[in-house]
Amino acid sequence: MTEPRGFLQIAKKKERERPVADRVRDWREIVVPAARDEVAAQAKRCMDCGVPFCHRGCPLGNLIPEWNDLVGRGLDDEAIARLERTNNFPEITGRVCPAPCEASCVLELEGASVTIKTVERTLADRALARGLRPRPAAKRTGRRAAVVGSGPAGLAAAQELARAGHDVVVFERDDRAGGLLRYGIPDFKLEKGVLDARLDQLRAEGVALRCGRAPDASELAAFDAVVLAVGARRPRDLAVPGRELAGVAFAMDFLEQQNRSVAGEKAPALVATGKRVVVIGGGDTGSDCVGTAIRQGAASVLQLEILPRPSESRLAKNPWPEWPLVLRTSSSHEEGAARDWAVMTRAFVGDGAVRAISAVRAEGFQPVAGTEHEIPCELVLLAMGFVGPEPELARALGVELDARGNVRVDGAQRTSVANVFAAGDASRGQSLVVWAIADGRRAAASADAYLRSR
Numbered sequence: 001m002t003e004p005r006g007f008l009q010i011a012k013k014k015e016r017e018r019p020v021a022d023r024v025r026d027w028r029e030i031v032v033p034a035a036r037d038e039v040a041a042q043a044k045r046c047m048d049c050g051v052p053f054c055h056r057g058c059p060l061g062n063l064i065p066e067w068n069d070l071v072g073r074g075l076d077d078e079a080i081a082r083l084e085r086t087n088n089f090p091e092i093t094g095r096v097c098p099a100p101c102e103a104s105c106v107l108e109l110e111g112a113s114v115t116i117k118t119v120e121r122t123l124a125d126r127a128l129a130r131g132l133r134p135r136p137a138a139k140r141t142g143r144r145a146a147v148v149g150s151g152p153a154g155l156a157a158a159q160e161l162a163r164a165g166h167d168v169v170v171f172e173r174d175d176r177a178g179g180l181l182r183y184g185i186p187d188f189k190l191e192k193g194v195l196d197a198r199l200d201q202l203r204a205e206g207v208a209l210r211c212g213r214a215p216d217a218s219e220l221a222a223f224d225a226v227v228l229a230v231g232a233r234r235p236r237d238l239a240v241p242g243r244e245l246a247g248v249a250f251a252m253d254f255l256e257q258q259n260r261s262v263a264g265e266k267a268p269a270l271v272a273t274g275k276r277v278v279v280i281g282g283g284d285t286g287s288d289c290v291g292t293a294i295r296q297g298a299a300s301v302l303q304l305e306i307l308p309r310p311s312e313s314r315l316a317k318n319p320w321p322e323w324p325l326v327l328r329t330s331s332s333h334e335e336g337a338a339r340d341w342a343v344m345t346r347a348f349v350g351d352g353a354v355r356a357i358s359a360v361r362a363e364g365f366q367p368v369a370g371t372e373h374e375i376p377c378e379l380v381l382l383a384m385g386f387v388g389p390e391p392e393l394a395r396a397l398g399v400e401l402d403a404r405g406n407v408r409v410d411g412a413q414r415t416s417v418a419n420v421f422a423a424g425d426a427s428r429g430q431s432l433v434v435w436a437i438a439d440g441r442r443a444a445a446s447a448d449a450y451l452r453s454r
Contacts, residue, residue, distance in 0.1 A: 002044050002072030006044035006045045007107055007114075010042070013115065014118075015034055016032040029095070029187070029189065029190070031121075033122070039119055042114065043068040046064070046068035052065050054105050056321060057321060058100060059437075060437060060438050062101065063085065080124075087437065088440075089198055091121070091194050092190065094120040094122075098284075103324055133201075134204035141451065144167045144223045145167070145169075145451070146170075146226045148171050148393065149424070151436060152433045153231075153423040154172075154227065154424070157423055157443045158207045160440070160448070166451060167208075168206065169207075170202075185259075186291060189291075216396065225419045227421045227443050228393070228407055229423045229426055230390065230426045231425045232429055234389070236387050240346060246352060246354065247377075247380060248348050248354050251383035254292065273297040274298070274299055275298055275379045276376055276377045277289075277301045278375060279380075280304050280380065280381070280382050282307070282339075290337045291335060294335045294337065302339070303337055304343045305341045305342075306365065308341050310325060310326055342361055342363065357380065359373055387404075389405070389406060397417060399422070400416040406429050407427045409422050413446050419450060424439050
C-alpha cells in the first residue's frame with residue numbers, strides 16, 4: 001500500500017453531484033468528475049487488510065487493491081491495465097453499479113469504505129479521453145459465433161470472443177445497440193456517448209453489429225456457437241381493476257421513450273409534464289422513473305413500495321460483508337420525490353384515464369383493514385421488476401428453461417444444447433450490470449473452449 005496508515009489519516013470523501021436546481025433542467029450526467037489529486041488521496045485509503053473482501057463483493061473479481069495502490073502512486077496507465085484485465089466496461093460500471101465491492105470493504109465496518117467506484121470511474125474516463133485502443137486478435141480461428149442481444153452481457157461475450165480470434169456477429173432487435181444501457185438507463189446516469197465509444201472499439205476489434213431485427217433459429221444454425229443474452233424483458237404486471245386505463249404504463253416504456261427523445265428521435269408519447277405521478281416499485285428502475293418524471297416537469301412524484309420501510313442501518317441478521325439491506329436514497333429521490341412504504345394497490349380509478357389509485361396499507365403482503373385511501377394521480381408507472389426472458393427463441397433452439405422461465409445454465413453458462421450458451425438476465429433473472437458482464441465473460445470462455453475443442 002502507498003500509505004499504510006492512509007485509512008487513518010485521510011477522511012472518506014464521496015463524489016460530488018451537480019446542484020439539484022441545475023441538473024433537473026437537463027439530461028446530462030449528475031456526477032461532477034473528481035480532481036486527480038482527490039482520487040489519488042482516496043485510493044491511498046485502501047488498507048493492507050490481508051483478505052481483500054472487495055474481491056468477494058465484486059462479481060468480476062476486480063483487482064481493486066492493485067489498482068488503488070497504482071493510482072495512489074500516480075501510475076494511472078498501469079492501473080487502467082489492471083482494471084481492464086477483469087472488466088470490459090469499467091466506464092459503465094463506474095457509473096451505474098451499486099458498488100457491492102464498497103459494501104464488502106473492510107473499512108465499511110466503520111461506515112467509511114474506500115470510494116472504489118469513484119476511482120474506477122476516474123480511471124475509465126481517462127481511458128475514454130485518450131481513446132479506447134482496439135485489441136484485435138492476432139490470429140483468426142475461422143469459427144463463427146452469434147451473440148443475441150447487445151446489453152452488457154452480450155457485448156462482454158462478443159468482445160471476449162472477438163479477442164479470442166472468432167468471427168462474431170451481435171444481433172439486436174432494436175435499431176441501435178446497447179440494450180437497456182441505451183434505452184433503459186437515463187442519460188443523467190449514463191450519457192450515451194460513453195456507450196458509443198465502447199461500441200466503436202468493438203467494431204474495430206471485428207465485432208459485427210446487426211441491429212433492427214431479431215434472428216430466428218434457422219439463421220443461428222449457420223453459426224458454430226450461439227450466446228443468448230436477450231435479457232429479462234417481460235415486465236411484471238399488476239392485475240387489478242382499472243389496469244386498462246390510459247395513463248397506467250410500464251416503466252420501461254416510459255424510460256425508453258424519453259431516452260429516444262434525448263437521442264434526437266421523436267418526442268415521447270408518455271409524459272409526466274404537469275401531472276401527479278405515482279411510481280409503483282421501489283428499485284432502481286422506479287428511481288430512474290422518478291428522476292425522469294421530475295425532469296419532464298411533473299407536478300408531483302410519489303414512489304410506492306409494498307414492502308415495509310427498510311432499516312436505516314444493518315440488522316444483526318444482515319452482518320458485514322453481506323450486501324446491506326438498508327434504506328437507500330438515490331439522487332433522483334433527493335430531487336423532490338416523496339416515498340411511501342407498505343402500500344398495496346387495489347385498483348386504478350378513472351373514466352377512460354386514471355385519476356387515482358385505490359390503495360390500502362399492507363402488512364406481510366396482506367391488506368390492513370381500515371387503512372383504505374385514494375392517491376390522486378394522472379400517470380402511474382409500473383416498475384415492479386421483470387419476470388424473465390421472452391422464451392420463444394430459446395425454445396426454438398431446444399434449450400431447457402428453469403422453473404422461473406430463465407434459460408437453464410451450469411456454472412460455466414452452458415445450456416442443455418452443446419453449442420448454445422446464455423448469459424446475463426436471460427439465465428440469471430433480473431440483476432445488475434456487473435453480474436451481466438461477469439456472466440458474459442464466462443459464457444465467452446465456455447464458447448471459446450467449445451470452439452477450440454472441435
